[in-house]
Amino acid sequence: MLLHAVLVLAVCVVTSLGAPAMTVVDLTHQLGNDSLFWPGQPPFNFTILYRGHHDGVDSWIEMNYFALPEHGGTHIDAPAHYVQGKWRTHQIPASNLIGPGVIVDVTEKVKDNEDYAVTVDDLQEWESRYGRIPDGAVVIMRSGWSKRYPDPRLMFNSQTPNDATTFHYPGFHEDTARWLAEERSVVAVGTDAPSPDVGTSTSFPVHKVLQAKNIMLLEYVANVESLPPSGSTIVIGVVNLRDGSGGPARIMGMLGQGVGATGSGAGIRATTLLVLLAALIVGLRL
Amino acid sequence: MLLHAVLVLAVCVVTSLGAPAMTVVDLTHQLGNDSLFWPGQPPFNFTILYRGHHDGVDSWIEMNYFALPEHGGTHIDAPAHYVQGKWRTHQIPASNLIGPGVIVDVTEKVKDNEDYAVTVDDLQEWESRYGRIPDGAVVIMRSGWSKRYPDPRLMFNSQTPNDATTFHYPGFHEDTARWLAEERSVVAVGTDAPSPDVGTSTSFPVHKVLQAKNIMLLEYVANVESLPPSGSTIVIGVVNLRDGSGGPARIMGMLGQGVGATGSGAGIRATTLLVLLAALIVGLRL
Numbered sequence: 103m104l105l106h107a108v109l110v111l112a113v114c115v116v117t118s119l120g121a122p123a124m125t126v127v128d129l130t131h132q133l134g135n136d137s138l139f140w141p142g143q144p145p146f147n148f149t150i151l152y153r154g155h156h157d158g159v160d161s162w163i164e165m166n167y168f169a170l171p172e173h174g175g176t177h178i179d180a181p182a183h184y185v186q187g188k189w190r191t192h193q194i195p196a197s198n199l200i201g202p203g204v205i206v207d208v209t210e211k212v213k214d215n216e217d218y219a220v221t222v223d224d225l226q227e228w229e230s231r232y233g234r235i236p237d238g239a240v241v242i243m244r245s246g247w248s249k250r251y252p253d254p255r256l257m258f259n260s261q262t263p264n265d266a267t268t269f270h271y272p273g274f275h276e277d278t279a280r281w282l283a284e285e286r287s288v289v290a291v292g293t294d295a296p297s298p299d300v301g302t303s304t305s306f307p308v309h310k311v312l313q314a315k316n317i318m319l320l321e322y323v324a325n326v327e328s329l330p331p332s333g334s335t336i337v338i339g340v341v342n343l344r345d346g347s348g349g350p351a352r353i354m355g356m357l358g359q360g361v362g363a364t365g366s367g368a369g370i371r372a373t374t375l376l377v378l379l380a381a382l383i384v385g386l387r388l
Numbered sequence: 389m390l391l392h393a394v395l396v397l398a399v400c401v402v403t404s405l406g407a408p409a410m411t412v413v414d415l416t417h418q419l420g421n422d423s424l425f426w427p428g429q430p431p432f433n434f435t436i437l438y439r440g441h442h443d444g445v446d447s448w449i450e451m452n453y454f455a456l457p458e459h460g461g462t463h464i465d466a467p468a469h470y471v472q473g474k475w476r477t478h479q480i481p482a483s484n485l486i487g488p489g490v491i492v493d494v495t496e497k498v499k500d501n502e503d504y505a506v507t508v509d510d511l512q513e514w515e516s517r518y519g520r521i522p523d524g525a526v527v528i529m530r531s532g533w534s535k536r537y538p539d540p541r542l543m544f545n546s547q548t549p550n551d552a553t554t555f556h557y558p559g560f561h562e563d564t565a566r567w568l569a570e571e572r573s574v575v576a577v578g579t580d581a582p583s584p585d586v587g588t589s590t591s592f593p594v595h596k597v598l599q600a601k602n603i604m605l606l607e608y609v610a611n612v613e614s615l616p617p618s619g620s621t622i623v624i625g626v627v628n629l630r631d632g633s634g635g636p637a638r639i640m641g642m643l644g645q646g647v648g649a650t651g652s653g654a655g656i657r658a659t660t661l662l663v664l665l666a667a668l669i670v671g672l673r674l
Contacts, residue, residue, distance in 0.1 A: 128482035134630035144437070144453050148631070151430070151457065159592055162472040164633035167430050169455030171437065176628070186448040196414035196640055200623075306445055337486075339625010339638040342462070344420035345434070347450035352625040352638070354482055 127328045127355040129336070130176040136252045138296065138322065139174030141264045146170045172348040178290070178340045179319040183347040184309040189316050191346030198289040198318070201238040203334035203355055204228065205326060209246040212272045216259055218245070219275035219300050225282070232332035237287040240336040244326040245272045248294040251322060257296060269301030276307040283315040290338060292320030292353075320353060329355045413614045413641040415622070416462040422538045424582065424608065425460030427550045432456045458634040464576070464626045465605040469633040470595040475602050477632030484575040484604070487524040489620035489641055490514065491612060495532045498558045502545055504531070505561035505586050511568070518618035521572045526622040528578040530612040531558045537608060543582060555587030562593040569601040576624060578606025578639075606639060615641045 131137070137146050147169040156163040172191075173179065181188030206228055212218045220243055229235060250256035254263035259270040272295055279298070282288055291298055291312055298319050299308040312319060320338065339352035417423070423432050433455040442449040458477075459465065467474030492514055498504045506529055515521060536542035540549035545556040558581055565584070568574055577584055577598055584605050585594040598605060606624065625638035 124486075126482045126486055128628075130628045132478050132628050132630045143451075147455070148629075159470075159590070161470050161592065161596055163470065164468050164476075165429075165457065165459060166629075166631075166633055167455065167457050168629065168632070168635075169433070169453065171451065171453045173451060182450050184445075184447050184449060190450075192418050196412045199638070199640065200410075200412055200642065304445070306447070310447055337623050337625060337640075339623060339640070341627065341636050342414075342416045342418050342638055343434075343452075343454065344418045345452075346454075347452055349454075350627050352485070352628055354485065354623075354625070356486065 124356055124358045127325055127334075127357065129323050129325050129329075129353040129355055130351070131248075131251055131322055131324045133168075133170070133175045133350055137170070137175035138252050138254055138257055139171055140296075141266050143171040143174060146174070170350065172343070172346055172350075173321070175350055176322045176324055176353055177320075177348055177350045178338060179309065179313070179321065179348045180346060181313040181316045181318060183313060183319075184306065185313040188313055189318075191340060191343040191349050194316075194318060194340070198238075199338040199340065201240045201289050201336055202236045203329055203332070203336040204232075204235050204239045204241045204288075205244050205329045205331045205334070206241065207244045207331065208272065209244060209327075212245045212247070216270045216272065217300050217302055218272040220273070220278050221275055222278050222281045225278065228331065235282075235286045235288065239286070239288045240290045240292065240320070240338070241282065241288050242292040242320065242323055242326055242329075242336070243272065243274065243294065243298070244329075245294055246327070247271060248322070248324050248326060251324065259301060267304070269296075271295040271297075271301035273300035273303070274298045274308050276311065279308040279311040283311050283317065288317060290318045290320055290336075292323045294323050294326045295321075297321055320351070323353060330357070333357070410642055410644045413611055413620075413643065415609050415611050415615075415639040415641055416637070417534075417537055417608055417610045419456070419461045419636055423456070423461035424538050424540055424543055425457055426582075427552050429457040429460060432460070456636065458629070458632055458636075459607070461636055462606075462608045462610055462639055463634055463636045464624060465595065465599070465607065465634045466632060467599040467602045467604060469599060469605075470592065471599040474599055475604075477626060477629040477635050480602075480604060480626070484524075485624045485626065487526045487575050487622055488522045489615055489618075489622040490518075490521050490525045490527045490574075491530050491615050491617045491620070492527065493530045493617065494558065495530060495613075498531045498533070502556045502558065503586050503588055504558040506559070506564050507561055508564050508567045511564065514617065521568075521574065523573040525572070525574045526576045526578065526606070526624070527568065527574050528606065528609055528612055528615075528622070529558070529560065529580065529584070530615075531580055532613065533557060534580040534608070534610050534612060537610065543608075545587060553590070555582075557581040557583075557587035559586035559589070560584045560594050562597065565594040565597040569597050569603065574603060576604045576606055576622075578609045580609050580612045581607075583607055606637070609639060616643070619643070 149167040260268040435453040546554040627635040
């Protein structure tokens with residue numbers, strides 16, 4: 103009996119120790135002259151201030167100056183982008199910049215329909231497999247679209263990428279945005295495509311509905327296919343730009359042991375211990 | 389006997405559940421017209437492109453353009469800043485952007501000496517209390533200096549903040565940089581002051597020694613006094629700037645349950661289970 107209990111516990115300990123260490127997935131496209139911006143925005147600029155040996159400090163020195171519109175490359179939309187009085191970039195609490203990742207894979211559906219809009223059913227199907235979308239979640243559409251980056255004709259899916267009325271890419275349905283805003287408590291909604299509103303949208307209801315609830319948007323998210331549907335923690339390292347309506351962000355996904363924002367770590371640990379308790383009782387009765 | 393074992397386990401489960409949830413500490417000053425840059429750098433610029441109701445989308449719209457030198461406000465120095473051929477900003481692996489925080493508090497020593505340089509002894513004293521500096525660590529000096537931000541006269545500690553030869557602020561000693569570079573395996577060295585080299589330095593040896601080993605630097609880190617000496621996980625959300633020598637970064641500290649980069653989570657969990665195992669054996673023998 104004692105032997106059984108000890109063996110069960112030993113297996114649990116070894117299993118726990120054997121879990122993989124934390125890995126980091128970079129969800130951020132490089133920022134440079136080829137970064138994609140919405141038509142009509144002023145261009146990205148990179149100015150080399152110094153690059154070479156500097157006698158004054160007897161050393162190599164590199165330093166640069168750069169300029170960009172907030173809304174391009176891998177970036178966030180602050181709620182103030184579309185809704186007056188909601189959070190500007192610097193007003194988003196840091197606690198909203200880290201949350202559990204909810205990756206909704208619609209790659210197959212998008213293959214049949216490039217204008218596909220993620221439905222409430224898609225999210226409820228996710229919940230039926232992985233549980234209720236956690237409070238504080240970062241919900242990201244995975245459509246396979248980021249492989250088209252940074253080619254504007256492929257990304258905007260138009261031969262006239264300077265004309266936004268010709269765009270075709272997937273996004274979220276307006277009803278889905280409303281469901282997320284009203285029925286769940288998420289901090290961010292993201293996409294690997296240019297916008298959480300589909301390319302054919304002209305009134306951007308997803309922007310309006312989510313930003314009215316101070317939910318930020320993530321656009322041009324990279325490498326989403328390297329994340330599991332559930333179990334990651336997403337970090338949104340947006341520049342702390344005063345009075346910004348958005349800005350470039352270093353977005354990363356954390357995977358593996360020791361990772362678990364907003365209570366999921368507690369959930370895992372409690373589950374482990376409850377299983378242990380059950381195993382012990384069984385062991386003691388053998 | 390069974391009762392004892394069950395009680396011991398129940399106490400462990402409750403203790404585990406009762407641990408505090410994750411909290412996030414923002415270590416980033418706001419980026420704006422008052423951000424501090426080294427003398428001679430071109431200025432920060434913020435241009436409002438649109439702010440008002442937009443009939444085209446029947447909505448409020450805000451969007452802005454901004455420009456800045458890489459090395460100002462809360463930012464990183466990429467290793468290429470001072471050492472030719474080392475990592476530029478986009479070449480720093482994402483796995484180097486998240487690591488355990490090592491906060492070295494020299495506030496009291498700085499009160500007596502504003503030119504104080506953190507010594508190897510200071511780091512070894514930290515290790516005697518909290519254990520060896522973990523691989524992948526982010527070592528940050530806490531001097532109390534960030535309360536002076538963004539006043540240039542206070543931060544550079546000079547009545548002529550445009551003249552770098554008059555600066556006085558604390559940093560790391562050259563020998564400390566060499567010890568960190570050679571004897572430990574850290575990803576970043578940071579400071580709440582303007583530079584990890586002391587203000588009186590003219591040759592910046594700490595920059596050169598650390599960057600030669602592809603160790604990045606963090607400057608003007610905010611709110612360091614809100615972090616414990618050990619046990620935090622630091623996220624360095626630097627813009628993914630192609631060919632950059634640094635750049636603005638959203639730096640955050642994660643505290644509490646579920647947090648533990650590079651294996652410390654595994655350590656905690658394994659310890660919990662080993663204690664449990666010992667408690668069980670004791671319980672079974674009662």
